[in-house]
Amino acid sequence: VQARYDEIRRAGSEVLVVTQARPDLLALFLRDHPLPCPIVGDPSRQAYREFGLGETRWRTFLRPGVLLRYLTLIFRGWKPRAPSRGEDVLQLGGDFVLDRNGRIVFAYRSTEPTDRPTVDEVLQAVREASGTV
Amino acid sequence: MPRADLVFQQADGSAVALAAFAGRPLVVIFLRHLA
Numbered sequence: 001v002q003a004r005y006d007e008i009r010r011a012g013s014e015v016l017v018v019t020q021a022r023p024d025l026l027a028l029f030l031r032d033h034p035l036p037c038p039i040v041g042d043p044s045r046q047a048y049r050e051f052g053l054g055e056t057r058w059r060t061f062l063r064p065g066v067l068l069r070y071l072t073l074i075f076r077g078w079k080p081r082a083p084s085r086g087e088d089v090l091q092l093g094g095d096f097v098l099d100r101n102g103r104i105v106f107a108y109r110s111t112e113p114t115d116r117p118t119v120d121e122v123l124q125a126v127r128e129a130s131g132t133v
Numbered sequence: 134m135p136r137a138d139l140v141f142q143q144a145d146g147s148a149v150a151l152a153a154f155a156g157r158p159l160v161v162i163f164l165r166h167l168a
Contacts, residue, residue: 013158021167026144029167040141047139053163083166093163102155129158
């Protein structure tokens, strides 16, 4: 998404990145990894629950498909790091598009740690929500 | 529909509500963790 942030903005949308991190950890992260879009913390994970995001199980990390995707990421240069203090490694993520009234018009709740929608799927939902299709 | 009064914490310690982003479509990306 970061690589296509401008495209998402041109389609009429803002991007908000939500993490479990506390503000001090967010500040440390941003010092080393500045982002073009807002990033916020939800240490209580209330928003994660509100958006219906669940948790995975440890054994999921051992599934061949999940292992393969992690290995692919590592070969592409991604460096795995341990979650910061207070973050739940089993928490799953997700991607949503809200329309201008705050209604969810696209929801993708990850079923395992590496499961995300494509940027094209998200962009399509943004274009529909902003009426640019 | 998520509650507009959901509040997030920003890196500077201040709070921001989801409602602050209303008025245009919004992509919300929930990361598993920062790492």
